Amino acid sequence: MSSSTLEEPCLIEKCELDRLIERLKCEGFIVVGPYVEDSAIQYREIQSMRDLPRGYRDTQEPGEYRVAKLLKKNYFEFNLGPHSWKQFLFPPKLTVNSCTKKNESWEFISKVDSQPKFAFLGVRACELAAIQVQDRVFMEGPYVDPVYQARRESTFIVAVNCTVAASTCFCTSMGTGPKCKSTFDLALTELDCGFVVEVGTARGRSMISDLTTRELDPEHARDSQLLQQRAVDQITKRLDTSEILNLLMGNLDHPHWDEVAKRCLSCTNCTMVCPTCFCSSVTDVSNLSGDEIERQRQWDSCFNVDFSYTTSGTVRDDIRSRYRQWLTHKLASWHDQFASSGCVGCGRCITWCPVGIDLTVEVAAIRNTPSSNRTLPVIQPSCKAECAFPKDSKA
Amino acid sequence: MIKYETFSESRIFKVAKPRMGVFKFASCDGCQLQLLSCEDELLSIADAIDIVHFLEASSHVEPGPYDIALVEGSITTNVDRDRILEVRKHSKYLVTIGACATAGGIQALKNWGDRSEYLRAVYARPEYIETLSTSTAIADHVKVDYELRGCPINRLQLIDVIQSLLADRAPRTPRHSVCLDCKCRGTVCIAVAQDAVCLGPITQAGCGAICPAYQRGCYGCFGPAEQPNCDSLADWYLAGRATPVELVPLMRNFNANAPAFRECGDRIDPLLDSGGTL
């Protein structure tokens, strides 16, 4: 298995993690890590290891999340909470611009100059993949989001390999985990006796330069392997991604979309917790006299009716078309746009759907009963001379 | 939704500022109070418009016409039914504010009860009371140009509406669910994490997603969100989390008579007796 680590992994005692956190803080990073609050493991600014969810374990089912304290004393023996790192790199609310009217003319001032510098502690493999996905969205297209870029480029990432899996995890189907392979500065695997540390960047190496490290003996290496394998073995959810682009785009009129629409609340939860969903809207907030305006960008969702509003009508005016938009974008057309799936298999959309809709089940339902009369053409890059106008026959 | 014409008359005659009236029907006055709580903005509001009819603030009232009429409260009496026609006649833009005006309010619970029984229970001399058997939204009686939801309304949304009307444009009040606002403020979903019965997924945002942030389920005071799927949520809750005895009153709350909540509540209602599932 290829790994982008710079050198052989080493071992640190658990308390050394506090020295790393201290070091990061000294270097000006806001250290963000897991933290138990309001019955969930959230991502918040942390000060020391004491803030970490030591001994906590989460259980997840469609529409259900529980966290409980166990007797074990591990710091990272849990999976994912409702938060993702996107809320730090792509903040939910942000003032991007301000406008002031002076002498009957507008002046526009950018508000995106100074951005905070984060160190993320406890980023899982699927989340690293999600960050890579958003990197492609926000930084690798023709236009760059300066806020994301400024935050992303300064972010220090301490990844953590999963040693357990939730019932909603399916990273193995998406090829994103559970092993952290790249995109981190440091990656930890938690053993009972300490953390195995892999170094991903020169910056990562320098950050642990003053920690007490020791060589990894074969026993530790084996334990680390076994724990990571345990996570793999615990993953039971599967999403069959073979030919998924043609499967979904060729079944845009499948009756199953109507079936999902009966259950889907169109409440936006799945898109909010999704670590790759990137939709937003900029709206104006004005004072009463209308001469001081702030342009605010806020997370938006393809599940909102107004999202596809045009002056000639709303394009996706029912839940069926909105769920279809989300799922086909996430799993199919994302490939066309960004050369990867938009799904990393984290399972958050399953857990945090208030009515427990599971996208892997919905895809399987379509796969098992492909539309008997295929009314819509599969999208093909090639162009044939004959053209298909499926809806024109009625016109 | 609504076509806005201009304030051209008031603009042409620069001397006259747009005139606003605030009218109360069956309600608690809480929404009108939101206007008075616009402390920082109240002066600039007063600067931009003449508030010529606002009994909550001043006993001095002027007759119409009004450029903007803010209407609070629901229609529960014959007198009010006639009075709202008058308000409409003299108002260019009629904006309903709050759950009472937009859906009939908590008093619409009487729509499910027996009026004479209520009168006997509450009043010593019920024969002095003249009231309709229903409490209904203003829009059931006259054309409404814009609705502001909530119990009470959100002060910032009210300012946005006034500001938009002053700038001759349609206000843009978000119609998405409370969930989006919960997520934006980082609140953990209490329905998923704590088995709470929360109407957030089917309720329109605007409150700032306050209740879930304090570990309390949303009780729908901003009314149904755009295209809500109430039945799906209700069925999910009834499948183990809540009984009809808990769920029906939740649907029949401040927005009991909002069509989406009303239909959902009426659908579950027969279960109250049977105690079974749908």
Next chain:
Amino acid sequence: MNATADQKKASPLSEPWYTFPVTIRRAYAEAPNVMTYDFEFDHHADARQYAFAPGQFNMLYVPGAGEAAISIAERTNQDRFLKHTIRTVGIVTRAIAKGGVGMSLGLRGPFGTRWPVDSFSDGSVKRDVILVAGGIGLAPLRSLLLFLIEHREKVGSVSLLIGARSPEDVVYESELHGWRENGVEIHVTVDRPDQNWRGHVGVVTLLLGRIAIPRPQSTFVLTCGPEVMMRYVAKSAINSKIPTENVWLALERNMNCAIGLCGHCQLGPKFICKDGPVFRYDQVRDLLGVQDF
């Protein structure tokens, strides 16, 4: 990644919300509810660095009201003015209509893809070009038409087919004569003629079937208008043996950021704002006509 990031930083357009202050200098009534405006950059430096290609659009920003994506119709007056033709339909366009001459507002752009002007001539072969416009869809084609007139010697015949609801809905009517004098064959058809109308009646796609297309393999069809119309134009063009890859159209969707970051304008895998608005027909053929997509 860093090198490209630095290059992007060099341009103010790398800052997605970078807004040029502009002022409306002239306004012309085109049709009921449709006006053409000349916008002038408030700062000469902005005007100097601004460059667009036919087919691209700007985001016009009325502070407090919001933004609207409007195609660029022309650049005039020694490049000081940008011309936009706007139909009053939403909050922003209403605000612009109300503001009129002297109004100060913001402009971001240019954004989006361009008409394939480089494909019209390659050495010896000069292509015939047919523009098909429905209603205000003529606006995005106008900059292209002016380009073709300016480079008349580089292309073969140039035809413009205009469809409008009624005679009074024909935009740029006063300019048609001048365009004809510059060698553009123009046909206008209306759905609802009035008493004085002597031209064609019916949908614009019928005109396409009526005009001579002597060299279909060397002909381009470029269209903008309602989606249904464009689909029929494309179908008709292909029936006339015009190669699919020579058929181009401009699409419309709601836009918020204009640079492919906000997700609003997606049509299947396409972001209309950055992959479009100008598409080669075969790139979007299968996506058009999918209900509620």
